[in-house]
Amino acid sequence: MLQQILVWISGNYIELLATVFGLFYILLSIKQNIWCWPAGLITSALYVYVFFGSKFYADMGLQVYYVFVSLYGWYHWKFGAKSKKQDDLKISGINLKTAIILMLVTAVLFVIIAYVLVNFTDSTVPYWDSFTTAASFVATWMLARKIIEHWIIWIIVDAISLGLYLFKGLYPTVILFGVYTVLAILGYIEWRRKLRT
Helix, strand or coil, rough: CCCHHCCCCHHHHHHHHHHHHHHHHHHHHCEEEEEEEEHHHHHHHHHHHHHHCCCCCCHHHHHHHHHHHHHHHHHHHCCCCCCCCCCCCCCCCCCHHHHHHHHHHHHHHHHHHHHHHHHHHHCCCHHHHHHHHHHHHHHHHHHCCCCCCCHHHHHHHHHHHHHHHHHHHCCHHHHHHHHHHHHHHHHHHHHHHHCCC
């Protein structure tokens, strides 16, 4: 039994490492710690490899985007404050105009990604993969801007992703996304408390 576990670990160590960094990323983002961005960057770089091997092509592309948005978020959290007296970016709520724009962006991304996956890849879950990818693009941008509603999107995306990864047998990632779903709920509660104070 121990030998089987060791063999499995040796064949999945990149996914396990990505899972560990992913947990650091979410915990640090809940605490609004700027080091969430380097942790997210490492997580994403490792998941590019994992998702390519599992034929989650849209998710793989999303991880490439995450690498770049991690750099953007890192910069924006450090230098995005609205006044010189404010030392860091503060949590905000979304306004109606931004919400409508982001819903349209999500819909357009979904259609484009689904078209590519259906017509040009051997993806086994093209529509679900497209939805989680499109929503994740938008949610990550919202996190970089510290818009609190990004947590609501993550709760939905993480719960759906958990089911997809279970279907594909990516068990460490299933555990990670189960934890992500719970932490997204806690993140929303924590940020809501901070926003009120």
